[in-house]
Amino acid sequence: MRTRPLKVALLGCGVVGSEVARIMTTHADDLAARIGAPVELAGVAVRRPSKAREGIDPALVTTDATALVKRGDLDVVVEVIGGIEPARTLITTAFEHGASVVSANKALLAQDGAALHAAAEQNGRDLYYEAAVAGAIPLIRPLRESLAGDKVNRVLGIVNGTTNFILDKMDSTGAGYQEALDEATALGYAEADPTADVEGFDAAAKAAILAGIAFHTRVRLDDVYREGMTEVTAADFASAKEMGCTIKLLAICERAADGASVTARVHPAMIPLSHPLASVRGAYNAVFVESEAAGQLMFYGPGAGGAPTASAVLGDLVAVCRNRLSGATGPGESAYAALRVSPMGDVVTRYHISLDVADKPGVLAQVATVFAEHGVSIDTVRQQGKDGEASLVVVTHRASDAALNGTVEALRKLDTVRGVASIMRVEGE
Structure with a gap:
C-alpha cells in the first residue's frame, strides 16, 4: 500500500458533507485498504466557520473555497454545496489545478453537464456524480458501466422521496394534499419551501441526467417536460383505485419506437397496483430500467438523507482515488448517439x-x-x-x-x- 495519502477537499459541510467527513474519519482504515492508499481530509470550505463541526479539525475549515481548490496538491474535490454558482466555477477551477471531482449537484449537472465533462476531459481528470440521482441507490454506475454494452429503451422511476411520501400518505389515509405536505414538513421530509420537490424541478434535473446517460445523448434540464403534483386530489386517488391503480410522481425517459429520438418528462401518473413501482412507500425511491438484453431491472432504496447520500459520495471517492493511483480516468460523457429530444x-x-x-x-x-x-x-x-x-x-x-x-x-x-x-x-x- 502506498503510504503517501491522497488529499481530499470538501466543499460544503451540511447534512451530506458532515456525513462524508465522518465516514472518512471513522472508516479511514477500511477506505485505505480498499483504495490502496490512505485518504486525508485536506480542507473544508464552509460559509459559517464559527459553527461547531464534530470530528473536523478547525484548522481545516475555511471560507475561501476558491483558494482551497487552487492549492494544486489536491487529488479529489468533493462538491456538496449545490446550486449553480459558485459550484460550477469551483469545479472547473479544481480540474484546472489538477483535482478530480465528486459531486452531488443534480441541478448543475442537468444544466451544464456537457461543459463540466469537457473540462474534466481537457484536464485529464474524473467527474463522478452517483449521489446526484436517487441518493444511496447505485444507478449512475450501472447505467454508465454495467449496461454499457446493452441498449436501454426506458427509464421509469420515483426519484423524489418528498413527493412519494406525500402521495403515499394521500393514498393510504385519504388525506388531502396540504395535510400530507404538513406531515412531510413536520417529519423533516419536506423543506420549508417545498417548491423544488412538489413542482417537479428536482425530479426533472434527475431525469435529464438519467436520460443523457441511458441514451448516450445530451439532455438538458430545459428538454424535460415538467408538471408538479400540487393539483392531485383525493378524488384522483379514488378514481385510480377504481381502476386498480395508484398515483406516483414519475420521471420517465424513453427511446422512441423507431430509435431516432428520445423524450424525458416528469409528471403525476396513475400506475397499476401490479407494477413494482406501485408498492414503493414513504420517502423511498425506485427506478425501473428496461433494456434489450438485460430486460427489466429495478433499483430501490433511500433516495435522500445525509448518510445514504454520503454513501454514494464515498463510493465515487473510492473509485476516483483508485483511478488516481493507477493513472487512469473512468468513463466520461457518452453523447455519441446525439438523438433528437422530442417535445x-x-x-x-x-x-x-x-x-x-x-x-x-x-x-x-x-x-x-x-x-x-x-x-x-x-x-x-x-x-x-x-x-x-x-x-x-x-x-x-x-x-x-x-x-x-x-x-x-x-x-x-x-x-x-x-x-x-x-x-x-x-x-x-
Missing part, C-alpha cells in the same frame, strides 16, 4: 380525464364526438349524475399528448362541459 406533444400514452358536465341527454354523445374528431379513442366511460350536474370520467386508449391537448381544448368550448376537473396520464401498463 412532450410526441409522447404517446393513455389518459384519465374527469369532466364536470350538465346532466342531460346527448352530453355523452357530444363528448365522444370531440374525442373522435381529434383521433383519441375512448376505452371506458363512467358517468354519475345528481341535481342537474354530472361527472364524466373517460379513460382513453394510447394517444399522443398533442392530440389529447387538442381534445381537452375543444371539450372546454362545449356549453355542456362545466369544467375539466382532472387530467392524469396512465403509465406502466
